[in-house]
Amino acid sequence: QLHLQESGPELVKPSETLSLTCTVSGGSMSNSAYYWGWIRQPPGRGLEWLGTFFYSGTTYYSPSLKSRVTMSVDTSKSQFSLKLTSVSAADTAIYFCARGTVTTCDDCFDSWGQGTLVTVSS
């Protein structure tokens, strides 16, 4: 059974870079049938899509974060990563990694990690 697990620092200082990793188990990342994404949720608020990348290498980022966000994948480690630069308190959120299946839909996410809370504070 597929399992996604986010990991990374729980506390990041303002202006620094937030770095998170999602480790995938129970399924292969080297499969064109899947795409991978990051979604965040500020405490008590709604979901915000951050970006999605496809097996082909095509990556889409949220326009509001495009200048600060980078996603990458390391299939040898079954991991994909998120980097968000120049963070501020507004970036405090629960960060989820997720997977979608191309045979299901073009951009929905059918498997999610449990999420990890990242707080931006000095």
Place this chain on the structure above:
Amino acid sequence: QSVLTQPPSVSGAPGQRVTISCTGSSSNIGAGYDVHWYQQLPGTAPKLLIFDNNNRPSGVPDRFSGSKSGTSASLAISGLQAEDEADYYCQSHDNSLTGSLFGGGTKLTVL
């Protein structure tokens, strides 16, 4: 403010039917992009409930159904149960944003 507008809250008694709307525009739902729905129980990750407007993943009860018309979509929940109390989010693609987006979410309270 989200480009996909949902009512902040809805409520219903056990056994009743409720609907949650998701109103978009000509650059997303109205452009023909599919709408997906997620259920988020308190303290948990979202779960895909409906994909491509009206399809249920395996394991989702048929009490949940989706529809789409014009620039809006709806999620209907019939035979309300206490365990349906959760936050519900719609998702679609937007041309102008060149990416995906979520609605602001709707909190369902089962009275």
